Amino acid sequence: MVPKRRLTKDVAYYQIKQKIIYGEFNPDEVVREEQLSEMLEISRTPLRQALQMLEMEEFLIRQPNGRLKVASITKEEVEEIFQIRSMLEGSIARNAAANASSDDIKVLTEILEKLRQAYHFGYTQEFVAYGNDFHDYLAEISGLKTSVKLLSMIKDHANRYCHFVSMYGKWSNQVDEHALILEGIKNKDGAFAELAMKKHILSTLKDVINRIEDKASSKIGNTVD
Amino acid sequence: MVPKRRLTKDVAYYQIKQKIIYGEFNPDEVVREEQLSEMLEISRTPLRQALQMLEMEEFLIRQPNGRLKVASITKEEVEEIFQIRSMLEGSIARNAAANASSDDIKVLTEILEKLRQAYHFGYTQEFVAYGNDFHDYLAEISGLKTSVKLLSMIKDHANRYCHFVSMYGKWSNQVDEHALILEGIKNKDGAFAELAMKKHILSTLKDVINRIEDKASSKIGNTVD
DNA sequence: AAAGAAAAAATTGTATACAATTATACAAAT
DNA sequence: ATTTGTATAATTGTATACAATTTTTTCTTT
Structure with missing residues (x-):
């Protein structure tokens, strides 16, 4: 099966979306x-x-x-998105714990180790990538198609607000948080994994908010016309 | 402000969607x-x-x-959707409890009374409508824009599976469940309202599942190609 | 000069023609 | 008989022309 052709609408979609997420198009710009x-x-x-x-x-x-x-986005919306993420990804972690095979656990352990290394050496780019891999893998094995779909939609919105945050260091305890989630999955303890995941997402939100507070306005774009 | 013009794409969207939801187009049909x-x-x-x-x-x-x-939909997906609904609508109820003005409570009380009447007289159509009104009103005052948006997307999918259920009677304790939610809102007890809402959604799921069990296959459409 | 109306320009909405791709039918070869 | 290749038809993808609407400009009237 050769790579199916890239439709122009799809590349256009991706390009415009990137321009919006990374601020090339400003909020409220027509x-x-x-x-x-x-x-x-x-x-x-x-x-x-x-x-x-x-x-x-x-x-x-x-x-x-x-x-x-172009849509504007408020701090409140970002907080809501993380709140929703914590619920959805919590469910995902719980189901992943129920479904995970020993092979899955092996893969997850490897990802976690890479994450730990990336953190240790300060490779921010890789650190973020492996973090995403971890979450994506759980999503995959959870079997919760709808949750995954909704997640993918709202995540990009949050990225819009905090992409610049992900670049500069100090993700305080992310490694430990991921380890805790994996612990729950290893032990097939769905409730534990769910709770650990929820805490993890909310802790990430806190990090994001803190960075925001340090920096600019609490809002990107104007709602006033 | 006159009613803005109906775009052809929008009416087409609505019509096709209806045909899918109400089975005029069959799952897996191209x-x-x-x-x-x-x-x-x-x-x-x-x-x-x-x-x-x-x-x-x-x-x-x-x-x-x-x-x-046309997409197919499985019983498992419907269950997942209700699971997600319970989380999202739970948050909505919690926030609604925090935000509800005395006017809001008056409106909600009226809706609940109409719901009770409709149930009492066996007006199924109206019963369903008032139930929706209740939920929509909470969504409105919760201020949780993203949650509401996601809800509106997944609800229609579930409707596809259980629209025929809503027609025939015996919504066992729906009135009481709504009353309990309103109780939490009146008392500004967000946690209580959230829990009541979650229970309500999950109880609705149970009703739906029971109806399904009585009736046809556990699945609409084939996944096999 | 200000307000309103009319005309012009700009922008989105719709229809259609054409290009590219995919599916089908049929014949030839093994 | 099955498979393979080729021609044909059917279907989706793209570009463009035109229609409808909205915005801007211009002109007229007071």
């Missing part, structure tokens, strides 16, 4: 179709498909006059 | 664009926008060859 189609060098037809997707995910907001504007 | 554009008497352009939306919500699944097929 984007026009022609402008984007020129920028990405594609026609309006696949572009509009991409815009439709982003509208569904509420990265773009359709105004009553038909114009699209 | 739908073609031309067929739909003739059926709805619109051109392919707005139709494809609608299909894109339904694909994002996973009512339609894009196959590797580009064809779209």
Whole structure:
């Protein structure tokens, strides 16, 4: 099975989303179709498909006059997203504990070790990547398709707010937190794994908030028109 | 402000979605664009926008060859959806308890009374409607935008599985369950309201499952290709 | 000069034509 | 008879032209 062809709408979707997440497009900025189609060098037809997707995910907001504007995001929304994440990923951890084979546990142990190393040597990039791997693997074996789908949608929104945070150091106790979750999974203790995961997510939220407080405004973008 | 114009893509989206939810389109059935554009008497352009939306919500699944097929849904997925609902609506109830004004409580009390009447007289249609009103009102005052958005997405999926259930009677203790939630809100007892809501959702799931057991297969549609 | 109306420009919404891809039918070869 | 290749048809993907709507500009009237 060769790699199935990349549809223009899909690459457009990805590119525009990245521009929104990483601030190349500012919140409340209105984007026009022609402008984007020129920028990405594609026609309006696949572009509009991409815009439709982003509208569904509420990265773009359709105004009553038909114009699209980039969504703003508040600190409160980020907190809500992490709250939801803690619930969803909690369930995932619980189910993962029930489903995990010995092979799965081996893989997870390896990821955790890599995470520990990355932290030890200060490889931030890798550290974040392995952290994601850990969560993604649990999602995979949990079998909770809907939860995973919803998670993927809201995670990107939170990333928008705190991507810059992930770059600079001191993820206080993330390694230990992951280890604790894995402990629960090893012991097939779903309730334990769920609780550990919830705590972990909420602790991550705290880290994010702290970084935010240090830095800029409590809000990206304006709600006022 | 006059009612903003209905876009063809939006009505197409709604119509196709209804056909999927209420079984006019069968699970795993493949739908073609031309067929739909003739059926709805619109051109392919707005139709494809609608299909894109339904694909994002996973009512339609894009196959590797580009064809779209109607999603199937398993009993397990329905159970997962109710599990997620219980968490999300639990949070909503908790926040609603914190935010509810005395006016809000008055409105909720009225809705509950109508619900009680509808149940008493066996008006199933109205009973379901008032139940939805109650939940929607809590969602409104909770201020949890993301949770509400996610809820609206998954609810429709569950409806697909159990719409036929809602028609025939005996919602055992729904009235009392709603009353209990309202009790928590009146007392500004968020934890109580949250728990009551969670129990309520899970009890509804039980009702649905029981009906399903009585009736047909445990699964709508085939996963086998 | 200000307010309103009319005209022009810009932008989104829809339809259709064409290109690329995928599925089907049928014939030839083994 | 089964398979393989090729031609044909069917279907999706993309581009573009046109229609409808909204915004901006201009002009007129007071």
